[in-house]
Amino acid sequence: MEPYSTDPLQQMSRRYFFGRLGVNVGAIALWSLFQRDGIAAPASASSNSLLSPQPPHFAPKAKNVILLNMAGAPPQLDMFDYKPKLNELSGEPVPESLTEGERFAFISGDAKLAGSPYNFAQYGKNGIWMSEVTQPHMGEIADDICIVRSAHTDEFNHVPAALLFFTGFRRTGRPSIGAWVNYGLGSTADNLPGFVVMSSGRGARCGAACHGNGFLPSIYQGVKLRSRGDPVLYLNNPKGMDRKLRRDTLDALQELNQSEHELYGDPEIETRISQYEMAFQMQASVPELADISTEPASIQQMYGTEPGKKSFSNNCLLARRLVERGVRFIQLNHGEWDLHGGNRVNIPRDLPRLCNETMQGASALIKDLKQRGLLDETLVVWASEFGRTPMLQGSLGDQFGRDHHKTFTVWMAGGGVKPGITYGNTDELGYNPVENPVHVHDLQATLLHLLGFDHTRLTYHFQGRDFRLTDVHGNVVHPILA
Secondary structure, three states, X not given: OOOOOOOHHHHOOHHHHHHOOOXXXXXXXXXXXXXXXXXXXXXXXXXHHHHOOOOOOOOOOOOEEEEEEEOXXXXXXXXXXXXXXXXXXXXXXXXXXXXXXXXXXXXXOOOEEOOOOOOEEEEOOOOEEEEHHHOOOOHHHOOOEEEXXXXXXXXXXXXXXXXXXXHOXXXXXXXXXXXXXXXXXXXXXXXXXXXXXXXXXXXXXXXXXXXXXXXXXXXXXXXXXXXXXXXXXXXXXXXXXXXXXXXXXXXXXXHHHHHHHHHHOOHHHHHHHHHHHXXXXXXXXXXXHHOHHHOOHHXXXXXXOOOOOOXXXXXXXXXXXXXXXXXXXXXXXXXXXXXXXXXXXXXXXXXXXXXXXXXXXXXXXXXXXXXXXXXXXXXXXXXXXXXXXXXXXXXXXXXXXXXEEOEEEEEEEOOOEOOOEEEOEEOOOOOOEEEOOEEHHHHHHHHHHHOOOOOXXXXXXXXXXXXXXXXXXXXXXXXXXX
16 A cells, blocks of 8 residues: 655545545446436435425414416516506606616616506406406406515516525525425425426526525425426436336445445435435326326316416416425416517517416416315415516507516415405506515515414524525515415
8 A cells, every 4th residue: 555645745646535535436436427317316214304394483374385487577567556647647758856876777767658558457356456468367366366566676687686586695506485495394295396396488587596406405406397298307217227127226326325425424415315216206206297188178278278288377287286296385487578678579569478378377276276275275476576667668659668677566375365455555657665565585584484484593504604595684574464
């Protein structure tokens, strides 16, 4: 054996590394294969503990969350925030007092006001104002939803705003809200992940970071489920491998992974153990889950689904099926709502199309959960990263649009939220919240509260301090709670 040397360069030589430290070459090769595969192996007692159901801080109102993410920012003033004064002043210059010192993504300071081209009417027992472009479907659930018109954020560009909404911080590296819920509550779904993500149209603006685990163990990240083709890529066995051979292979990998975990104690080894086993279980559970053709014709008609095709309605129906199977957090992304105007994307042409793509599925989801007795324990949130300005982008006409804006509208249903109400208000032009403003961190704190968590106590120790989803801000919006 080579004599021990105090020379740092010799200490780090390949022979010294493999010989003196006793590193197993086969283990390193296996490690690289695991990284290439991106999934892990059969469950052990320790890996099960990472996703085993955990008690919240207090009795929850909701057990599951379905987050309907309208990526790109819907124009709330043309959908849910009725402003007769804005319509009256449409085409007029914006008051300087309103925009002094403000920055916008694209429009200049001499922009004009733009009223909505859509008619508004009142729906439900409490007369909630909604525009014709959201109908008939949103009117059918007016008594089941709570509309928050005073939501606001700190960012007016897509990626930092989406990161702030999903992770509580405007830069990458933090866990997403679904990962926090998965970490805090664990999973009750035996054969499915605790956090599932599906997309139709353009996905979330911050990409994988919008459903990532950040500094949490990677077992808590969202698993993407496709609504057409193979639901999960690389889930099927390779040619020539049957289910028994797969099981035997995973059992052998389990033993290797367990010995590595006992040696190094790395939580990511636990993740791989659990994820390989989850993949094995999902081979049987996911194809059955994804086959929405088995749903009664009346349900498919209510959602407007098309089995075998990619659509938001299909994903809404799959979300209900995931809730029934115990999945904690389901995130549905749908874009593109970035309606700046012009020939590419504009409000007169594209807003009706986007509403037609999403409102039937969202409405059906609420009605379906309600008729199955699941709405009371499932929180449904319709939201985006920010909203749209009352100022015109482009020129008034058949291609007008609106720029990014920090004020926006959110609606929620079920899971302990008061139904059939509106909360908060903006000024007469729909520019700033003037009554009961609700910051993004307040929305996050409220969601966690409904799941039974004190958002200041759901923390993870990383790099010398405790982190939380709401950073150092956030208050529960108690007036909207049932």
